[in-house]
Amino acid sequence: MEPIGWIEITTRILTQLWPVWAALFATFALSIRFKRRLGLYGKLFDSPIGMTGFALVMFWVFAGVFGGGFDLITTHDVLSQVSGMKNKVPGTPLNGAEAGEYPYYLMGGDNLARDVFSRVIVGAWEVIKIAPFATLFAFMVGITLGLPAGYYGGKLDTFLSFLANLILAFPVILLFYLLVTPEIVATGIPVYMAGVLFMFPIVFLVILFNARFHTQPSKRNLYLGITLVLGLWLYLGIAWNADPLGLISMPPNLLVVFVSVVFVNSPTVFRIVRGLAMDIKTRDYVAAAQTRGEGPWYIMLWEILPNARGPLIVDFCLRIGYTTILLGTLGFFGLGLSSESPDWGSTINEGRKLLSIYLHPALPPALALLSLVLGLNLLADGLREESLKD
Amino acid sequence: MGLFFLRRLGVMILTALCLTFIVFFLTNLYPNLEKLAKTQGNFRMSDEQVESYLRKEGYMQPTPIKYGQWLGALPGWTLETPDGVTGRCIDGIVTPAQAADARQFCGILQGDWGVSTVFKTDVASIIGERLGLTAKLMFWVMVLMVPSALIIGVLAGMREGSRTDRTLSTFSILSTATPEYVSGVILIAVFASSSVGLKWFKGTATGAMKDATFENFFLPVLTIALYGMGYIARMTRASMAEVMTAQYIRTARLKGVSFRNIVVKHALRNALIAPFTVIMLQFPWLLNGVVIVETLFNYKGFGWTLVQAASNNDIELLLGVSVVSVIVVLVTQLISDIGYVWLNPRISVS
Numbered sequence: 001m002e003p004i005g006w007i008e009i010t011t012r013i014l015t016q017l018w019p020v021w022a023a024l025f026a027t028f029a030l031s032i033r034f035k036r037r038l039g040l041y042g043k044l045f046d047s048p049i050g051m052t053g054f055a056l057v058m059f060w061v062f063a064g065v066f067g068g069g070f071d072l073i074t075t076h077d078v079l080s081q082v083s084g085m086k087n088k089v090p091g092t093p094l095n096g097a098e099a100g101e102y103p104y105y106l107m108g109g110d111n112l113a114r115d116v117f118s119r120v121i122v123g124a125w126e127v128i129k130i131a132p133f134a135t136l137f138a139f140m141v142g143i144t145l146g147l148p149a150g151y152y153g154g155k156l157d158t159f160l161s162f163l164a165n166l167i168l169a170f171p172v173i174l175l176f177y178l179l180v181t182p183e184i185v186a187t188g189i190p191v192y193m194a195g196v197l198f199m200f201p202i203v204f205l206v207i208l209f210n211a212r213f214h215t216q217p218s219k220r221n222l223y224l225g226i227t228l229v230l231g232l233w234l235y236l237g238i239a240w241n242a243d244p245l246g247l248i249s250m251p252p253n254l255l256v257v258f259v260s261v262v263f264v265n266s267p268t269v270f271r272i273v274r275g276l277a278m279d280i281k282t283r284d285y286v287a288a289a290q291t292r293g294e295g296p297w298y299i300m301l302w303e304i305l306p307n308a309r310g311p312l313i314v315d316f317c318l319r320i321g322y323t324t325i326l327l328g329t330l331g332f333f334g335l336g337l338s339s340e341s342p343d344w345g346s347t348i349n350e351g352r353k354l355l356s357i358y359l360h361p362a363l364p365p366a367l368a369l370l371s372l373v374l375g376l377n378l379l380a381d382g383l384r385e386e387s388l389k390d
Numbered sequence: 391m392g393l394f395f396l397r398r399l400g401v402m403i404l405t406a407l408c409l410t411f412i413v414f415f416l417t418n419l420y421p422n423l424e425k426l427a428k429t430q431g432n433f434r435m436s437d438e439q440v441e442s443y444l445r446k447e448g449y450m451q452p453t454p455i456k457y458g459q460w461l462g463a464l465p466g467w468t469l470e471t472p473d474g475v476t477g478r479c480i481d482g483i484v485t486p487a488q489a490a491d492a493r494q495f496c497g498i499l500q501g502d503w504g505v506s507t508v509f510k511t512d513v514a515s516i517i518g519e520r521l522g523l524t525a526k527l528m529f530w531v532m533v534l535m536v537p538s539a540l541i542i543g544v545l546a547g548m549r550e551g552s553r554t555d556r557t558l559s560t561f562s563i564l565s566t567a568t569p570e571y572v573s574g575v576i577l578i579a580v581f582a583s584s585s586v587g588l589k590w591f592k593g594t595a596t597g598a599m600k601d602a603t604f605e606n607f608f609l610p611v612l613t614i615a616l617y618g619m620g621y622i623a624r625m626t627r628a629s630m631a632e633v634m635t636a637q638y639i640r641t642a643r644l645k646g647v648s649f650r651n652i653v654v655k656h657a658l659r660n661a662l663i664a665p666f667t668v669i670m671l672q673f674p675w676l677l678n679g680v681v682i683v684e685t686l687f688n689y690k691g692f693g694w695t696l697v698q699a700a701s702n703n704d705i706e707l708l709l710g711v712s713v714v715s716v717i718v719v720l721v722t723q724l725i726s727d728i729g730y731v732w733l734n735p736r737i738s739v740s
Contacts, residue, residue, distance in 0.1 A: 162401070166408055169719045171674065173681045173693075174712055177700035178413065183421035325569040332571045332682065333697070345571070352575055352686065356584045356593050363579055366572045374567035381563065 004091040004104060013106055013117070016073055019066040024058055040313070043386040050382015056375025060124045060368070067118075068125020074118035075102035078342045085109035087358050090116075110347070110361040111354055119342040120364045126343040127372065130254070131323040134261040135316060138323075140201040141262065142269025147300040149270070150277025161274070164267035172264055173329070179260045180335040190256040194239040197262050202231040211298040257336040261326055265319060272315055276308040283307075310387040314380045321376035328369055344369045398727070402720045406713070413712045414457045417705045423449050426703050430507060446471075448478055460504070460709065462497020498713065504706030508698060513710040516695065521714065523599055524680055524691035527610065530602075531676065535615035535622070536669060542619070543626020543665065548653050550631045559627065565620030570682040574613040578686075581609060595687040610687040614679040618672050622665055629664040633657045663733045670726030674719045 004012070014021075028045075035042035044050040067073035076082075076094075084095035090108040094101060107116040149157040167175075184190065205227045213220035237248030238255070250258070280286065281304060289299050330336045331345020339346065344365040351362025416422070426449075427440045435443070444450050448467045451459075458464030459478055466478030468489060475489035479496040496502040503513035546558035568576075579586075582593035591609045598607040633639065634657055642652050681693030688694075692711070699707040 162405075166405055169405055169674070169716055169723075170409060170412075171677050171681075171696075171712075171715045171719070173678055174413070174696060174700065174708075174715065177697070178416045181422075183425055183703070184416065184419065186421045187419050189416075189419075321567065328569060328571065329678075329682065333685070348571055348575055352571075352578075355575060355578050356582065359579045359583060359586065362575050366575045370568050370572050370576075373569070374564060377563050377567045 003089070003093060006091075009091045009104075009106055012104065016075065016106070016117075017063065019070075019072050020059060020062040023062040023066070024055065027058060028055070040383065040387060043389075044379075044382055047382045047385055049378050050386060053375045053378025053380070053382055056371055057379055060372045060375070061128055063121050064124035064126075064128035067121035068128075073121050074115075075104075075106060076115035076118050078114060078119050078122045079340055081113040082109070083113065085113040085115075087111055087354065087361070088113075089358075090360055107364050108358075108360040110350060111358075112350075116347075116361055116364055119347055120344070120368050122342045123344040123347060123365055123368065124372070126337075126341065127324050127327060130258060130261070130327060131320050134258055135265065135320045135323050137197065137201060137258075137262045138265035138269050138319070139312070139316060140204045141197060141266040143273050143305065144200050144204045144207075145266075146270040146273025147277050147304065148296075150274040151281055151296065151300050151304065153278070157274070160270065164270045167263070167267045168271075172326070173333070175264065176260060176330060176333070176335055179263075180256050180330065185252055185256055190252075190259050191240065193263060194255055194259045197259060197266075198235055198239045202227065202235060205231065207297050208301050211295060211301050253336055253338065257327070257330060260330075260336075261323055264326065265323060269315070269319070272311065273308070276311060277304050280304045280307055310384075314384045314387070317376050317380035317383060321373040321380075324369065324373055324376070395728075398724055402724065405720060406716050409716045410461075410709060410713055411457055413709055414460065414705075415453055417703060417708055418449070418453050418456060422703050426507065426705070429702065445469075446476070458497075460497050460706075462495050462499035462502070465494040466496050503710050506699070506704050506707040508702045508704045508707065513707050516707065517692075517710050517714060520690070520692045520695045523689070524684070524693065526602065527607075527614070527680065527684075527689065527691060528676065530607065530611045531614045531618075534611055535619050538615070539619045539622035540626055540662070540665060542623040544630050544653070544658065544661065546623070547627040547630025547661070548634060548657070550634065555627075558623070562620040562623040562627070565616045566624070567620075568617065570613050570617050570679045571686060573616050574609075574683060574686045577609050577613060593687070595689040599690060610683045610689060613683050613686070614676060617679055618676060622668055622672065625668045626661065626665045630657065630661040633661045636660075663730070666733060667726045667730050670722045670729065673722040677715055677718065 031038065031042065032045050035045045044054060063073060082095055085092065085105055086109055088105060088109045090106060092105050092108060094103055094105060105115050105117070107120070110116055110119070145160055149160045178184070179190065206224060209220060209223040209227060213223060233243065233245075234248060237243030238250050241249050241252075243249060277300070281299075285307075286299055286303055289303050294303075327343065328345035328348070331341070331343045331347075332349045334346065334349060337343055337346060347365040348362055348369075351358075351365070355362055423444055424440050427443045428435055431439070431443055441450070446469065448469065449456070451467060455464060459466050468475055468477035468480070470486075471483065474483040474485050476483050477489065477492065479493045479502075480489055484492070493500070501514070503517070505511070506513050506516055509516055542558050542562065546555045546562075549555060565573075578593045581588050581591045583589075590605075592606040593609070595602075595606055595610045597603075598610075639652060639657060642656050643649075647656070677693070680691065681696055683689070684691050684693040685697055692714070695707070696711045696715075698704070699711055
């Protein structure tokens with residue numbers, strides 16, 4: 001078979017991505033149809049910048065979910081090496097293709113003769129699996145510590161701020177090199193860190209429900225029960241790998257990556273939340289709640305936090321982008337994830353060694369990472385603009 | 391001001407001590423020491439051999455004591471062997487009489503940074519040399535990044551919402567969204583690739599360590615500068631846009647001052663206060679970029695040394711590197727605080 005030209009490569013890639021286009025079309029059609037009823041999310045569709053960002057982000061989310069999760073888009077297995085396909089240019093027919101196999105390497109082969117196109121798609125899944133959750137955990141830690149630091153001030157604030165500045169003064173790469181090595185994993189330190197950091201979401205939710213519903217014991221007991229059972233079950237499985245049912249576990253190298261990303265991100269979130277809490281606690285509605293005799297945690301979580309949501313949502317988007325960059329950095333230095341892993345950072349690192357001769361293994365993951373982070377930045381800009389309009 | 395300065399200095403020293411202790415603790419965990427022993431001796435050492443090697447090199451003491459010795463606050467260890475006496479402050483094996491004459495304390499405080507196990511030389515000299523190379527890189531990054539970022543920000547912010555503003559803001563967002571390992575790869579592909587690229591520049595900066603030319607040094611400098619540029623430009627734009635709506639600008643405009651003069655004489659000075667702090671706070675991030683770019687372009691500076699030290703668990707070198715980087719970060723934070731107060735008389739430190 002002859003290699004195919006650029007036009008056919010493009011057409012084939014676009015066809016291969018059909019589930020993504022379908023899902024994107026459905027999302028946009030539904031969202032624009034009902035945008036008046038969807039609050040801040042609906043308003044996003046009034047701003048071209050926000051819409052562009054949202055489209056870019058959702059493109060990669062759908063590509064990751066359908067490609068990595070359901071195996072719909074990928075043309076070849078991401079780890080299988082086909083002889084004769086090493087460093088082949090995009091559009092090369094598969095060497096000795098059998099019936100049922102996809103006949104081309106759409107974006108060529110890398111230096112281990114694996115399909116670049118499939119690796120980029122599955123790389124999106126690697127990011128989607130980690131980045132949003134790591135950011136969410138960092139927010140839980142930052143909010144749980146930042147609110148009391150800003151609200152009470154004093155010695156607690158001094159101590160927590162010192163700790164946050166301590167972590168922030170660490171060069172991130174040095175911290176990664178110290179934390180994400182097999183030797184440190186062997187000492188069990190990441191597991192202990194996970195044990196501490198993963199407690200925060202449970203603590204956060206327990207305080208959240210207790211502060212609101214402590215006057216209605218039946219409702220409170222229901223919510224707390226659900227939180228504690230589900231939370232502790234997940235906690236045991238993820239952090240300590242001790243799930244009594246044996247359903248949930250996390251590979252140790254993924255855990256260490258997750259923990260270090262949460263650890264690096266939470267001090268910044270802490271500082272933002274603390275600043276917002278210090279600003280908002282002087283407002284009248286906080287004074288009103290104090291006069292009503294509400295407890296401090298009710299005020300922090302149900303009066304201050306909802307009113308700080310605008311900046312926090314914007315920062316959440318930016319921070320997912322930053323986490324994506326951090327994950328790429330880890331991959332680029334070959335830390336944490338296994339060397340075969342199709343995540344974008346590792347793929348860029350492998351591709352760069354032959355960059356002066358072959359461009360196709362390194363460029364697609366680089367452009368993929370760039371477009372996802374750009375999308376998140378644009379989305380954050382759009383959200384900021386729309387939330388300021390109120 | 392004096393008291394503020396002293397308090398900040400105290401916090402700084404405390405931070406530096408805590409951070410170096412964390413690095414010290416993590417590098418001195420047993421699995422790390424075992425790896426060190428095996429790379430220094432041979433990979434087929436038995437557990438007893440590893441332990442005897444570590445004992446001979448003084449690694450088996452409790453961590454706080456070792457930290458005190460490294461710092462120079464506690465006397466260095468000595469060990470008597472059948473051949474003579476060795477110790478932290480003693481080179482090789484000497485007789486007991488010579489050992490008695492040797493210095494008691496030898497740590498960071500005495501200016502003794504220890505010996506690198508990878509490069510087999512003095513840590514202080516390695517760091518000095520590598521830091522010089524990185525300083526050269528950073529100098530050119532600053533020369534390129536700061537003026538272009540400020541110009542972009544001022545041009546975008548002086549007419550908010552105009553076409554220039556939109557274009558330049560898009561460029562800033564694009565540059566903040568591109569980490570160094572992405573922009574580096576793209577720049578090499580476009581400008582340096584020998585198969586399809588423009589071949590204007592070289593894809594490696596190894597030659598730039600001896601004599602830097604535009605051809606071999608521009609790409610690494612541009613790669614670091616691009617990532618920081620967008621952020622500073624966005625800050626400058628926001629600050630400039632805010633100043634341009636101020637009362638005194640309107641007054642100047644109503645007086646009939648030309649737009650050019652309003653921007654240059656009235657707005658610019660006030661608009662540059664916020665970016666100044668941002669530029670200083672960029673240093674820790676630039677340090678990150680330096681590590682990536684030096685690895686990518688094979689430029690053997692400070693960041694490259696960090697990677698070498700960390701991946702080989704070269705304890706003393708890694709500690710030296712972290713001391714330097716922590717000091718750089720803390721000093722820039724202090725300068726940015728002081729500069730902010732100095733530039734903006736409305737804020738007082740007390």
